[in-house]
Amino acid sequence: MSTPALCAAGLSKHFGRVRALDDCTFDLPEGRVIALVGPNGAGKSTLLSLASGLIRPTAGSISVHGTPVRGRMHPDVAYLAQNRPLYPDFTVREVIQAVGAMNERWSQPRVEEVLDMLAGVDRDAKVRALSAGARTQVAIALALGRLPKVLLLDEPLSDLDPLARDETLRIVMTEVADRGTTVLMSSHLLSDLSEVCDHLLLVVEGQVRLNGDVEDVLAEHRVLVGPRDDESAVSGVVVSASRAERQATLLVRGADPVPAGWVADRPDLESLVVGYLRAARERAAARR
Amino acid sequence: MVTDPGAYAGGVIEFRIDRRSGVATYIQIVHQAKQAMRLGLLNPGDRLPTAREVVEATAVNPNTVLKAYRELEREGLVEARRGLGTFVTKSLANDATNRGAPLRQELADWMGRAVHAGLGVDDVDALYVDVREERYPIGEPRS
Incomplete structure (x- = not known):
């Protein structure tokens, strides 16, 4: 078993009384494309910031390829924040120079290579004049110029049109194919994630609820449809449920064997995640 | 070159x-x-x-x-x-499925006639599936 790409032990981050992350312990395998999903405010961005070293944990630790992240950018990590800060009045060339000067490990050829992909980015264009897709391409080129082992992407696709989304994913997947980079990517666009991710990390209310290979996680779950007055026959953990007058539809973890009178189906990634998110929202509503 | x-x-x-x-x-x-x-x-x-x-x-x-x-x-x-x-x-x-196979050629000829007769792709699919289900009923072993 190789060292995990990312390893968190008792990781917590509190902002005043708000527990953004609370006592999280998990490993993420190397070379995988990992979907980081969860409702708004679940702690996804906090987790990515902690992994990058931009913020420090309140308690616990996080390490990348065996070396702890200590309050500064870890050399093996590249992080693309949600707002993608790039100086709008600089040209692409000037931004590359500025960012290159700030990084110890820096590959100018790799940056050029990524900028030349797809339609290519004009180096003399001002950042503010670029399309959202081209701006994302520049931001990813800058991240990959660090030759990272772990690439952290916070909502990389959210403001992109379908073509730019496809092209952005293509750049990231090419990086995985070329260099075996581990990618941890948060997104609300579940359909995009299910196309490209092979590992799932589900964070709800500051805690890790699921962490595993997408196929394995899906295989552990069943969607059961059956008589509402016979739910006690169902084994396993009911994640979420919707109930009509006579019929119940349950998302269940570990429902084997399927009880007589019930029909079982395998969920897809999207319906699985939505089931967990709906359950979290209902719990939150019940507390209010 | x-x-x-x-x-x-x-x-x-x-x-x-x-x-x-x-x-x-x-x-x-x-x-x-x-x-x-x-x-x-x-x-x-x-x-x-x-x-x-x-x-x-x-x-x-x-x-x-x-x-x-x-x-x-x-x-x-x-x-x-x-x-x-x-x-x-x-x-x-195998000889029955490769591109030059006589059966494939016959099917290609048939489909050429379908195009000539003005059939759309849905019509062609419907015909093909209908005949296939006659000859290869569902539930019988296929090989």
Whole structure:
């Protein structure tokens, strides 16, 4: 078993009384494309910031390829924040120079290579004049110029049109194919994630609820449809449920064997995640 | 030098991924590779496209491509050679299914007549499925 790409032990981050992350312990395998999903405010961005070293944990630790992240950018990590800060009045060339000067490990050829992909980015264009897709391409080129082992992407696709989304994913997947980079990517666009991710990390209310290979996680779950007055026959953990007058539809973890009178189906990634998110929202509503 | 217009830098075949089919991507790749082998488009000694080539063409996760190739390897159809790529080791083509086969030619002639008669693709599919279900009833073993 190789060292995990990312390893968190008792990781917590509190902002005043708000527990953004609370006592999280998990490993993420190397070379995988990992979907980081969860409702708004679940702690996804906090987790990515902690992994990058931009913020420090309140308690616990996080390490990348065996070396702890200590309050500064870890050399093996590249992080693309949600707002993608790039100086709008600089040209692409000037931004590359500025960012290159700030990084110890820096590959100018790799940056050029990524900028030349797809339609290519004009180096003399001002950042503010670029399309959202081209701006994302520049931001990813800058991240990959660090030759990272772990690439952290916070909502990389959210403001992109379908073509730019496809092209952005293509750049990231090419990086995985070329260099075996581990990618941890948060997104609300579940359909995009299910196309490209092979590992799932589900964070709800500051805690890790699921962490595993997408196929394995899906295989552990069943969607059961059956008589509402016979739910006690169902084994396993009911994640979420919707109930009509006579019929119940349950998302269940570990429902084997399927009880007589019930029909079982395998969920897809999207319906699985939505089931967990709906359950979290209902719990939150019940507390209010 | 004459360049073969049919030659692709990416290798002899290209995978098409249907995102909305509900079929897992790696299974689609396995099916398409086998289909190409059955049709004689992929033969022993041919190299499958590298993960990088598939990613460039389709933006899928390279790990998914490798998973499909491992499945093909498990079935004894291909072999991964370190640093060189994944190669077809077995033939699934037979005289009845390859591109020059008489049955295929007859079907091509038939479909040419259908086009000539002004049938749309749905009509052709409906006819084909109807006849197939007469001859290969559902529930009977196929081989």
